[in-house]
Amino acid sequence: MVSTAEPVLEARGLVKHYPLTRGIVLRKQIGAVKAVDGVDFSLGRGETLGIVGESGCGKSTVARLLCHLERPTEGEIRFRGEDITGASGRRLKEVRRNIQMVFQDPYTSLNPRMTVGDIVGEPYEIHPEAAPKGERRRKVQELLEVVGLDPEFLNRYPHQFSGGQRQRIGIARALALRPEVIVADEPVSALDVSVQAQVINLLDRLQAEFGLSYVFIAHDLSIVRHISDRVAVMYLGRIVETGTDAEIYEHPTHPYTQALLSAVPVPDPEARAHRDRIILSGDVPSPTAIPSGCRFRTRCWKAEERCAREVPELAVPEEFRAVGGPVAHPSACLFAAERQVVPGAMEDHGGHGNGPG
Structure with missing residues (x-):
């Protein structure tokens, strides 16, 4: 509802x-x-x-x-x-x-x-x-x-x-x-x-x-x-993509969301064989030393030099605004692009109330 x-x-x-x-007596924030x-x-x-x-x-x-x-x-x-x-x-x-x-x-x-x-x-x-x-x-x-x-x-x-x-x-x-x-x-x-x-x-x-x-x-x-x-x-402390369940699961545009979806277990062997598996390199940076620009750039396969300089805004990417539809939802990525990771595997056939498994 x-x-x-x-x-x-x-x-x-x-x-x-x-x-x-x-420090103990004279505390100093570092x-x-x-x-x-x-x-x-x-x-x-x-x-x-x-x-x-x-x-x-x-x-x-x-x-x-x-x-x-x-x-x-x-x-x-x-x-x-x-x-x-x-x-x-x-x-x-x-x-x-x-x-x-x-x-x-x-x-x-x-x-x-x-x-x-x-x-x-x-x-x-x-x-x-x-x-x-x-x-x-x-x-x-x-x-x-x-x-x-x-x-x-x-x-x-x-x-x-x-x-x-x-x-x-x-x-x-x-x-x-x-x-x-x-x-x-x-x-x-x-x-x-x-x-x-x-x-x-x-x-x-x-x-x-x-x-x-x-x-x-x-x-x-x-x-x-x-x-x-x-x-x-x-x-890493920020929302990088947001939308309805169909927009996020069937039309993800942020590389991090796509990587998360590719790690979801798929019960269907046929769909599992055709999954677009994304393996992220490196570890999540420390929240005490956030990377400059896009905070996901240290693990992103799309990262370029401008990603270190520009902080991407959480908004509908300009290239999707004219297109409309489920792909046009907020995504904090300078190179946002739709990518279906596991075709049909994440579709919700039962609706709310049938349990996740």
């Missing part, structure tokens, strides 16, 4: 640098880890924005910034059109009620000393106006039932559940305050493939039932395509 109304959540020029210091270095996106009501990229590209940092678990170095975050970047006190409490997070590890994100009932009901302790004390037990049982767990499990502890069940508990906790936005930071990466499909289908169903908007972060491109309406590809 995609909404064309005013975005419910926006990031504008989002930057997060972690200072590197030297550099910075540029985890997020200028990210822009918007999220519509009822929409799912998938953010993909290699480990260390800044995806999880973006998630923490959106939930105000960390403060950005620069830029702004807007919720319903209002700048909430510097929100504090009562206003921050309101913001956090409307933007909840599902964490990557379904075990460490749950307090092992608390029962499931206490974990899922804790948001009501922080926001007592959301549920009167006499109704909290019933509301917790309803939430457990909504995510597919037995309501009588509320007196059990996290260690008594499987990984998939623990993630359902985390989702129930995120739903407790009826938020508008859920930021899911690799919510299925620690789960078995069969359990991944169950959790993804659950998120799909909850989105339709509660009108949720998702920022879904992952490194598995097949899962991201299944659940996302739009996709943003990140590399």
Whole structure:
């Protein structure tokens, strides 16, 4: 479900640098880890924005910034059109009620000393106006039932559940305050493939039932395509290509996106034999020493001298503007060109709700 109304959540020029210091008594900054270095996106009501990229590209940092678990170095975050970047006190409490997070590890994100009932009901302790004390037990049982767990499990502890069940508990906790936005930071990466499909289908169903908007972060491109309406590809702290799922998966124009797609496992032996395999040279540069110009140029087979001088803008390449169609979507590359990596292999025949596998 995609909404064309005013975005419910926006990031504008989002930057997060972690200072590197030297010295004990007299601390001196000698550099910075540029985890997020200028990210822009918007999220519509009822929409799912998938953010993909290699480990260390800044995806999880973006998630923490959106939930105000960390403060950005620069830029702004807007919720319903209002700048909430510097929100504090009562206003921050309101913001956090409307933007909840599902964490990557379904075990460490749950307090092992608390029962499931206490974990899922804790948001009501922080926001007592959301549920009167006499109704909290019933509301917790309803939430457990909504995510597919037995309501009588509320007196059990996290260690008594499987990984998939623990993630359902985390989702129930995120739903407790009826938020508008859920930021899911690799919510299925620690789960078995069969359990991944169950959790993804659950998120799909909850989105339709509660009108949720998702920022879904992952490194598995097949899962991201299944659940996302739009996709943003990140590399070294910046978004390098963005578009609808069909635009990104069937008409990629950025070399990095093409390399990621070529690494996706293909179950069809015939399609696998005809895949356009792209092997990147070198390692991802350190976020403390970002290359000049295009930050992907040190690993790109298309790189030329101008790539070291010019910073490519995330925009629809000029040569595609007149053509239109799915190839005309924003791509931060000076030599953007369409390339179908695996013909037909990434097409989504089932639509949302059939599971990624």
